[in-house]
Amino acid sequence: MFQFEFMRYAFLASTFIAVTCGIVGVYVVARSFSFLAHTLSEIGFAGAAFAVFIGISPLWGMLLFTLLGSISVGELSLHTDQKESSISAISALFIGMGVLFLAISGSNSRYATNILFGSIVGVDQQDVIQLITLSLVVLLMLLAVARPLNFDSFDHIGAVATGLKTGAVGIVFLVALAMSVSIGSQIVGSLLVFILLTLPASTARYIGRSIGAMACWSVLFALIGVWAGLYFGFITNWPVTFFIAVIEVAIYLVAYLIHAIRN
Amino acid sequence: MNQTITQNAVTVTALTMKFDAKTVFHDLNFELKQGSMTALLGPNGTGKTTLINILMGMFPATAGSYTFAPGIKLGYVPQFRNLDAEYPLSIRSFMELNGPLFKSAEFKAEVNHELIETHLDSIQHIRMGEASGGQKQRAYLAQALLDKPNMVILDEATASLDPVAKEELMGLIKHLNEKHQITVLFVTHDVPLAKKYMKEYLYLNRGQLTQGKMTTFTEVYE
Numbered sequence A: 001m002f003q004f005e006f007m008r009y010a011f012l013a014s015t016f017i018a019v020t021c022g023i024v025g026v027y028v029v030a031r032s033f034s035f036l037a038h039t040l041s042e043i044g045f046a047g048a049a050f051a052v053f054i055g056i057s058p059l060w061g062m063l064l065f066t067l068l069g070s071i072s073v074g075e076l077s078l079h080t081d082q083k084e085s086s087i088s089a090i091s092a093l094f095i096g097m098g099v100l101f102l103a104i105s106g107s108n109s110r111y112a113t114n115i116l117f118g119s120i121v122g123v124d125q126q127d128v129i130q131l132i133t134l135s136l137v138v139l140l141m142l143l144a145v146a147r148p149l150n151f152d153s154f155d156h157i158g159a160v161a162t163g164l165k166t167g168a169v170g171i172v173f174l175v176a177l178a179m180s181v182s183i184g185s186q187i188v189g190s191l192l193v194f195i196l197l198t199l200p201a202s203t204a205r206y207i208g209r210s211i212g213a214m215a216c217w218s219v220l221f222a223l224i225g226v227w228a229g230l231y232f233g234f235i236t237n238w239p240v241t242f243f244i245a246v247i248e249v250a251i252y253l254v255a256y257l258i259h260a261i262r263n
Numbered sequence B: 001m002n003q004t005i006t007q008n009a010v011t012v013t014a015l016t017m018k019f020d021a022k023t024v025f026h027d028l029n030f031e032l033k034q035g036s037m038t039a040l041l042g043p044n045g046t047g048k049t050t051l052i053n054i055l056m057g058m059f060p061a062t063a064g065s066y067t068f069a070p071g072i073k074l075g076y077v078p079q080f081r082n083l084d085a086e087y088p089l090s091i092r093s094f095m096e097l098n099g100p101l102f103k104s105a106e107f108k109a110e111v112n113h114e115l116i117e118t119h120l121d122s123i124q125h126i127r128m129g130e131a132s133g134g135q136k137q138r139a140y141l142a143q144a145l146l147d148k149p150n151m152v153i154l155d156e157a158t159a160s161l162d163p164v165a166k167e168e169l170m171g172l173i174k175h176l177n178e179k180h181q182i183t184v185l186f187v188t189h190d191v192p193l194a195k196k197y198m199k200e201y202l203y204l205n206r207g208q209l210t211q212g213k214m215t216t217f218t219e220v221y222e
């Protein structure tokens, strides 16, 4: 299958996406931000639809919307006692806007399907370069704040007790999360990108006992998911995202069952 | 040596704290000597944690001031931590959160030293989520000790521990005070425990503070 250029591009892009989402996922899970990853996927869908409407690349629309969305939702969830309902309201609003943008831009339903469920066929060289660059930016951002981010994510109270300023770290992470949602959506689709941001890292929690170990396991599970997903998608012509979802869920369930039996 | 024992570690002057209209305490004045071992006593809700948070600089007091002597390095073990039973990090990894991303041999040696000091070295690889209450408290303390403080503040560290775990933690705190001359401020509402291990007391009740030797403490409160 590597004789096809688009498959080579898809593998390359997916590899970087898996590494990025796998590592970001460790912090998503540690900070209990799964709901936020989910909401940002929906916001990303609206952003992509908006981009189609005004005629720019969906990736930029997603980046714009998820960046604005993650900061505002992040702030909202920290500072209101009505976290659940306010986030539901925001999700509803964005999905509604996404549907509207798609309808009034007059694009065909195929486009909507690509945004929601991902597509590997359309990935060209320029997309790959963009995705890899953005992935590297996300990873460098995390590396730059790794020490306070680790402390704050895994022991917020302890981090505050040692006088760490945790606010700036939180914002850097929200930006990294928004970017991860946007780049992950390009292959997996906005509907299911939260899978890569939550399941590999949740599985890794059952295995690793240090942040480094959890990050390695999380990346490994994400890679297994996207590589096997691309392979099975190629040979069956079924959606890649379907396979990624099934594989990640299966790995998670196995780890969960082993964990449950041990205890 | 004598010099360091008689110097103040912290001096608190006319400290007042109000939340909106509610006065938690008013015009507190006290000092703690370097190398002292003090219990901060008082019933629940009296403002002990609020006082500590102000001393830690987490929020400002409404009025008054406090000064730590130059060279005082604080370690703080807060009252509540939110680690659930599924918490993944090992005791060692949890401690290392308070350290550099890339661990030098020197830092690893310090972690090993604190693990031995807090009697956690043999269980350093078990998950914090699976550790007992006493092991967790010692891990919190060990994490704070990595900063090499010469004064530690512990807030209700023994509150949910069984008697054996309490004794072990208090023994450790006593050891830190006696062997390493660490100034201790130990917040508790457990008077018998304080009588057994602490030398001085600060008693905060109804917004007022009294201070004295632990052996002379006679207040009774539920």
Ligand SMILES: Nc1ncnc2c1ncn2[C@@H]1O[C@H](COP(=O)(O)OP(=O)(O)O)[C@@H](O)[C@H]1O
Binding pocket: B019, B024, B042, B043, B044, B045, B046, B047, B048, B049, B050, B051
């Ligand atoms: N941020 C806050 N806003 C308003 N009231 C507070 C706040 N923090 C503490 N209090 C009040 O101050 C009082 C003292 O609380 P606290 O310092 O936690 O007591 P203690 O540690 O002695 O049990 C309590 O009545 C509590 O309700």
Ligand SMILES: [Mg+2]
Binding pocket: B048, B049, B050, B079, B155, B156
């Ligand atoms: Mg308290």
